[in-house]
Amino acid sequence: MTLPELADIPALAAALDAVGYLPDEGVATAAYLAIRMRRPLLLEGDPGVGKTALARALAALTGATFVRLSCYEGIDASQALYDWDFPRQLLHLRSAEGGTGDETGVYDRRFLVARPILRALEQSPAVLLIDEIDRADDEFEAFLLEVLADNAVTIPELGTIRPESPPIVVLTSNRTRELHDALKRRCLYHWVAHPELEREVEIIRRHLPSVAAGLAQQVAAAVREMRAAGLVKPPGIAESIDWADALGIIGARELDGPAARATLGAVLKYREDQELVEREVLPGLLARA
Amino acid sequence: MDPADRTGSPRPDPVAGPAGGAGPDPVVGPAGSAGPDPVAGSAGGAGPDPVAGPTGSAGVDPVAELTGLARMLRERGVAADASRLVAAAGALEHVDPLDPVQVYWSTRVTLCSEPDDLPRFDEAFAAWLVSPPPAPVQEVPVPAEAPTGPGPGTGTGAVERVAATAVETLRTRDVADLSAAERDEVRRLIALLAPIVGTRRSMRHRPGGRAGLDPARTLRAMLRAGGEPAVLAHRRRRTTPRRLVLLVDVSGSMSPYADSLLRFAHAAVRVRPLATEAFTVGTRLTRVTRALRLRDPEAALRAAAATVPDWSGGTRLGESLRAFLDLWGQRGAARGAVVVIFSDGWERGGADLLGEQAARLRRLAHAVIWVNPHKGKDGFEPETAGMRAALPHVDTLVAGHSAAALTDLVAVLHRA
Secondary structure: OOOOOOOOHHHHHHHHHHOOOOOOHHHHHHHHHHHHHOOOEEEEOOOOOOHHHHHHHHHHHHOOEEEEEEOOOOOOHHHHOEEEOHHHHHHHHHHHHOOOOOOOOOOOHHHEEEOHHHHHHHOOOEEEEEEOHHHOOHHHHHHHHHHHHHOOEEEOOOEEEOOOOOOEEEEEEOOOOOOOHHHHHHOEEEEOOOOOHHHHHHHHHHHOOOOOHHHHHHHHHHHHHHHOOOOOOOOOHHHHHHHHHHHHHOOOOOOOHHHHHHHHHHOOOOHHHHHHHHHHHHHHHHHHO | OOHHHHHHOOOOOOOHHHHHOOOOOOOOOOOOOOOOOOOOOOOOOOOOOOOOOOOOOOOOOHHHHHHHHHHHHHHOOOOOOHHHHHHHHHHHOOOOOOOHHHHHHHHHHHHOOOOOHHHHHHHHHHHHHHOOOOOOOOOOOOOOOOOOOOOOOOOOHHHHHHHHHHHHHHHHOOHHHOOHHHHHHHHHHHHOOOOOOOEEEEEEEEEEEEEEEOHHHHHHHHHHOOOOOOOOOEEEEEEEEOOEEEEEEOOHHHHHHHHHHHHHHHHHHHHOOOOEEEEEEOOOOEEOHHHHOOOOHHHHHHHHHHHOOOOOOOOOHHHHHHHHHHHHHHHHHOOOOEEEEEOOOOOOOOHHHHHHHHHHHHHHOOEEEEEOHHHHOOOOOOOOHHHHHHHHHOOEEEOOOOHHHHHHHHHHHHHO
16 A cells, blocks of 8 residues: 555554544554554453544545455354355356256356455555454454455465555454464554543534533543443543533533442443442542532 | 653652552653653753654654663563664653653553563552663573583493482372482473373364354355355364363472472463463462473573562462462462362461462362372372362372472373
């Protein structure tokens, strides 16, 4: 992929900013190197810190097709790569018997169902997001390695499909299990941390222009304290945006006790967490506000 | 390239920036023309072309320069191998080698591969910037301790019988009361164990069975038969091993048992390396799975001991368990898994937290098994506060004080 306007890291950061993703230096460097070195980028981090959003933003700024492969246990090549359209092949076979004169074989590109990885290779330029790779079983990783190493797919009946420009590949993992070192070695690795306060305020305001600046500031500060409170599920950026949105919808101008309690379900999804925050975090926050 | 050059000029601390969370200072006032160049180390001061990068300047090999960093990383336990080193050198061609921040991030994304690596990387990077690389150390592979003396079965029949009885009694002896020679024998017995847990149904299918049709294979058979429905292909669910998670208490009160329990964990990791996770708990949580993957028990135990910082320290079981659930368990390691906790339940923190976290663990896991070495003693009552708090959330409480008790545990695991 030629990206002449992205001459250096600040240029990429600015471009990401322009499509609504505010990167810090680490994310910008990792993304820049992934593009320049044509290596897959493995992102890890707490849920809701913007791993998937980065892949979407990269697609938006390069004008590439965004292809997402969500992994799950038991995923295999016929769901990730390609499959043959058996009913159509059968119909074709039947009509050929009838003597309609179509002599092409049943293993033709027409009868191939392209799954995400093949789609990303065919529709170049593309950004391929392989989401939650840790949910797939490890045999799938070995298979993926082959695709990522060659940027090509070989279909025995058709031959090798290789795009002129390989896709930008982003993998995300929630670390439910250890990935194979062979896969990690192929990738650039970046741990996406929670953003600093100012960046988070800016992200909230970017997503919700109607929310008052003061409210965004209070929400970001409150969420920061929640993350430090030892919760079962610390809120991510997605939750802080949801919370600010919820507060905006009920017409709150600033974070006060009743509004915070009424909307706590937008940011905390566990009963234990809500109780802990109501007991230990909220009083202090509201006293300072 | 002279290392002395790298120490001379003042330079910003790029590590303090990213680690602190705030944006790091980009090169604070270039200190003269011989500006700090942590990567290429260009002593000439003839302003190296940032576009050409380190490969552009004559005689500077970024790989050689980075080797020092990679070695420091490996000393700290980061798997910075040759291919990652080449990737790091490649990355430096794309960034400004004069900007420590860009150098920091581009080496970090190429040389690290898990969150545990990050603090070690920060430390090594800071050290690499300010000090000349240490002289290469000849790495001497530690020889595996070969078993000495004649193996079993070389003696006469009578000796064998006596030895067999001795082993039989040894099996049931509490490992805390053994002599050094007896302990070696028990270690050998533990190494022979193969702790595996049962299987669960997987999402994957395999051919066979009578129940579900396999549309893809049926259609392929029809294609071969020219479109006639010749044979119906069936498929059924595969089974896959359940995950096994072992949490070994290495605090002071458990120290007589820690060695044999870690050996048990090693045996489990060896049998199912990918479906087993092992952690030590004490004052903090440490993952030892990686260390225990070494096949030789002695080498694995040495590696594990080197990883665990809180050996024979105090116990904060509740907090360690919470750390496990936050960092690993909730995300999936404990989901549907068989979780084994090896501990006497001696809790220095409040027992409430332990009870809470045990309940949380019970909701995630398939089965929770608690191994308490004191259960093997006569008149055992679960009287430590931690044990009492956790007990309602435990499926099975077993002893683990002797080789025989650990063999029983293998049977319990197999049924779980």
